[in-house]
Structures are given as C-alpha cells and as structure tokens.
Amino acid sequence: MTMGTASRVASYVYGVARSDVAPSVGAGVAGGDVRLVRHRGIAALVSDVPSDGVRARRRDLLAHSDVLQSAFAAGTVLPLRFGTVFADDDAVANELLGDRHDALERLLDELDGTAELSVRASYVEEAVLAEIVREDARVARLRAASRNVELGEAVAAALSAKRERDTSEIVSAVEPLARDLVIEELREPYEVVRASFLVEQRQLSSFDRAIESVARERAGVVVVRCVGPLPPHSFVRLGGS
Amino acid sequence: MAIATQGTASNYLQRAPSPSGLADVLDLILDKGLVIDVYLRVAVIGIELITIDARVVIASIDTYLRFAEAVNRLDLTQTEAAGLAELRGGGSGEKAKGALEGAKDAITGNGKRDKSRSN
Numbered sequence: 350m351t352m353g354t355a356s357r358v359a360s361y362v363y364g365v366a367r368s369d370v371a372p373s374v375g376a377g378v379a380g381g382d383v384r385l386v387r388h389r390g391i392a393a394l395v396s397d398v399p400s401d402g403v404r405a406r407r408r409d410l411l412a413h414s415d416v417l418q419s420a421f422a423a424g425t426v427l428p429l430r431f432g433t434v435f436a437d438d439d440a441v442a443n444e445l446l447g448d449r450h451d452a453l454e455r456l457l458d459e460l461d462g463t464a465e466l467s468v469r470a471s472y473v474e475e476a477v478l479a480e481i482v483r484e485d486a487r488v489a490r491l492r493a494a495s496r497n498v499e500l501g502e503a504v505a506a507a508l509s510a511k512r513e514r515d516t517s518e519i520v521s522a523v524e525p526l527a528r529d530l531v532i533e534e535l536r537e538p539y540e541v542v543r544a545s546f547l548v549e550q551r552q553l554s555s556f557d558r559a560i561e562s563v564a565r566e567r568a569g570v571v572v573v574r575c576v577g578p579l580p581p582h583s584f585v586r587l588g589g590s
Numbered sequence: 591m592a593i594a595t596q597g598t599a600s601n602y603l604q605r606a607p608s609p610s611g612l613a614d615v616l617d618l619i620l621d622k623g624l625v626i627d628v629y630l631r632v633a634v635i636g637i638e639l640i641t642i643d644a645r646v647v648i649a650s651i652d653t654y655l656r657f658a659e660a661v662n663r664l665d666l667t668q669t670e671a672a673g674l675a676e677l678r679g680g681g682s683g684e685k686a687k688g689a690l691e692g693a694k695d696a697i698t699g700n701g702k703r704d705k706s707r708s709n
Contacts, residue, residue, distance in 0.1 A: 365624075407612055414615040418608050430623035445626060467618070478661050492661055501654025504661055533617070538653065545622075561603055568602035576606045576614050582622035 359400040360386070360435045362445065363416045364580065365453050366426040368392040377416050378409045386438045388446035391453055394420055395441055398434060405431065421580040425461050427453065428582045452587045460585070462550050463528065464578030468560065470519055470541040472508075476570045477539070481507045508538075515571060516542045522563035526556045531583045541571055545583040553578060 361378050368387040377383045381396030394416055403409065413431050420426045435441045446453065482489050485507045491500035519542050524530060527546035535543055548556050557575075564573040598605045609615045 362626075410612060410615055410619060411609075413619050414609050428619070428623040430621075430625050431619040433624075433626055433628050435628055444628075449626075467614070474660060475664060478657075479664055479666060482661060482664065482666060488661070492658075495662075497658040497662075498651060498654050500661060501651075501656065501658035504657040505654060508657070538657075557605070564603040568600075572602060572604070574604045574606070576609055578607070579609070579618065582618040585622075585624045587624060 357400045358397040358437075360395045360438050360441050361398040361403070362429050362433045362435060362441060363394040363396075363413060364420060364426045364428045365391055365393050365446070365457070366420055366424060367457060369424075370394075370420055370426070371423045375415060375419070376412060378412050379403045383416055386441045386446070388442045389450055391446055391450065391457070393441050393445055394426075395438065400434075400436075417580045417582075421464075421578075425457050425463075426580045427456055427460070427585045428580045449587060456585060456587065460547075460581050463547050463581060463584075464550060464553065465581045465583055466527075466546045466548055466553075466556060466575060466577035467544075467579060467583075468519070468523070468546065468573065468575050469543050470515070470564075470571050470573040471537070472512075472539040472541055472571055473569065474539055477508065477511065478504065480570060481511065512541055515567060518566070519560075519563050519573070520544060523556055523559045526552045526559060529584055547581055547584045548578075550578070 361381070363377065363383070368385070368390050370385070370392060375383070377396035379396075379398045381398060383394055383396045385392040386395045396416075410431060417426055417428045435444060481504055482492060485503065488500065488503045488507060491503055520530070520532070523546060527548050529547040531545045533543040533545070535541075546556070560573060560575050564571070606614065609618070
C-alpha cells in the first residue's frame with residue numbers, strides 16, 4: 350500500500366506486466382520511485398507524479414524508457430504511451446487492470462518471449478550521390494551540363510529508385526525472422542528505412558546475423574542502426590484501439 | 591547516457607542493445623505503446639520540434655536544387671576508386687519512372703515543412 354491521500358499526486362503508469370515482475374529500480378518520470386500496483390495476476394508499473402501534470406523533459410522521456418527496459422529484462426511487459434496518468438492507484442487497479450484485465454492478459458501471453466528490434470538505415474550522402482552519378486548516365490550528363498533543376502530532379506528520381514531497392518533488400522533479409530513488422534514513414538531525404546520488427550527471443554541471434562550481413566553488402570553507402578531487444582512498443586494493441 | 595552501452599559499431603552497422611538517447615526513444619514512447627483513456631495526459635511540451643511530421647519532401651524545386659548542389663560538390667576522383675569495387679549493374683535508368691511515381695505518393699496529402707526550428 351502506498352500513501353493514499355498524499356496531497357496532489359497522481360499515478361503515472363509505464364506499462365503492464367505479470368504481477369510477479371520485479372519492481373524496477375531507479376527513479377521514474379519526475380523522479381518518483383517505481384512501484385507495482387497489482388490486480389488479479391497482472392501489475393502496472395507506477396510512480397507518483399504531481400496531479401497537475403508533469404512536463405516531458407528529456408530525462409523524463411528517458412526515464413519512461415528505462416523503467417520499461419528494466420522491467421522487460423525480467424519478463425514480458427506491455428509499454429504504455431508516454432504520459433499516461435491515472436488519478437490514483439485505485440484507478441489504476443480498476444480502470445486499467447480491472448476493466449481491461451482479460452485483454453491485457455491475452456496480450457501478455459501473445460507477446461511472451463518476444464522483443465522489438467528497431468531498424469533504421471540512412472545513406473551516406475556523398476557515397477550514394479557518387480554512386481548515382483556513376484550509374485546514371487543522365488545524371489552524369491546533366492551534371493556536366495550544369496542543368497541544375499533537371500539534375501536535382503534526376504537525382505531525386507534515382508535516389509528514390511535506389512531507396513526502393515535498398516529498403517526491400519533490408520526488410521526482406523530480416524522479415525522471415527520476425528513475427529510481425531511495422532514500417533514507418535521516412536522523414537529525411539537520405540533515410541533508407543525505418544522499421545520495427547517483433548522477433549522471438551530465440552530468433553534474436555539469427556536476426557542479428559541477418560542484419561549484419563545485409564548491412565555489410567552496402568557498407569560505405571548505407572549505415573544501419575539496430576536498437577534492441579526492446580519491449581514491444583510498436584506491437585501492443587488492445588482490440589479496437 | 592552517452593554512447594551505445596556495450597553496443598557495437600562498424601562503419602556499416604551500429605548496434606545498441608537498449609535505447610541510448612532521446613533519438614532512439616522518442617518515436618517509441620510518444621507514438622507507440624498502449625493508449626488508454628485516462629484521467630490526464632501529460633503535457634508534452636517542447637517535443638514537437640523533434641517529432642514534427644517532416645515527411646520526405648522530394649518533389650520541390652528547392653530540394654532539387656539542394657540535390658544538384660550536393661552532386662556538384664562531389665569530388666568524383668576521390669569516390670571513383672571506392673566505387674569501382676561494387677559496380678554490380680542494376681541499370682538505374684529504367685527505374686526512374688517508377689521512382690518518381692513513388693515520390694509523388696510519398697508527398698501527396700502532405701506538404702508540411704519543418705519551420706518551427708527555434709523561437
């Protein structure tokens with residue numbers, strides 16, 4: 350039991366796990382200690398925040414991620430989106446763990462033994478442009494002729510064709526090892542792919558080898574970044590939402 | 591939190607066993623995760639700068655000129671040698687049309703540009 354009537358605090362929730370999960374160590378969002386609110390076999394990772402709201406500072410965002418990461422190291426955890434706050438622990442127990450009990454339990458079962466891997470790849474600007482000039486006669490011609498708008502347009506087209514190939518190379522290299530995947534929209538001109546894969550723990554090393562070998566093929570032109578194993582942030586969906 | 595703790599990095603692959611900075615974390619915890627109706631949602635202030643919907647805007651004169659400028663800057667004598675090794679065909683000429691189409695798709699419906707840099 351925690352202080353029920355302390356003045357003006359609310360319960361910030363990081364995620365949901367089974368109730369035998371070890372409470373995470375370290376400070377959470379807004380510096381609060383992380384505790385568990387348990388209800389019928391499942392538990393929410395919770396800490397106090399001021400009830401008039403907290404700001405999302407850099408360290409709060411990292412704290413949210415760290416708490417989930419350390420719970421995940423001990424077992425399956427369902428991450429909530431940053432910034433989910435309930436009035437108090439009773440509300441967490443009733444409105445989150447109670448009302449959605451079966452769906453949460455089902456989701457925990459489904460995601461047991463899995464992890465998310467986040468893969469991002471980007472072109473090395475100079476290298477990919479040089480490749481385009483070499484491969485694309487029209488680009489080379491326009492460059493020589495200093496016809497800049499047409500040149501830029503031709504480069505954009507060539508880059509986009511190249512991106513299509515490289516994206517599918519990377520995705521198809523690891524897709525067979527994943528149970529599910531989400532491909533994100535790209536945000537920068539030289540990005541190649543931004544995707545998350547749901548991978549079974551026993552497939553992690555195969556996944557790693559596959560990403561290593563596909564990345565090596567484009568060494569010098571593409572840089573791949575692979576983060577994880579992470580809690581399955583991108584793969585938690587309660588029916589309907 | 592600094593460099594990817596016990597991660598490995600080569601010139602083609604960086605591995606981070608856990609998120610090693612805000613850039614790794616932002617998308618995951620602001621855009622993903624379970625969304626539950628709650629008593630209150632934390633005000634996420636100042637984050638828009640980073641999560642702003644900056645889709646790849648390829649088809650504008652502006653971007654074309656930027657690509658052109660970057661290509662004109664290239665010192666090809668330097669990159670030529672490196673490239674010779676992996677001349678593996680894959681004629682890019684005929685792909686151009688399809689790619690433009692793709693670029694168009696990526697752009698339609700969204701011309702938002704990042705202009706909230708600083709204030």
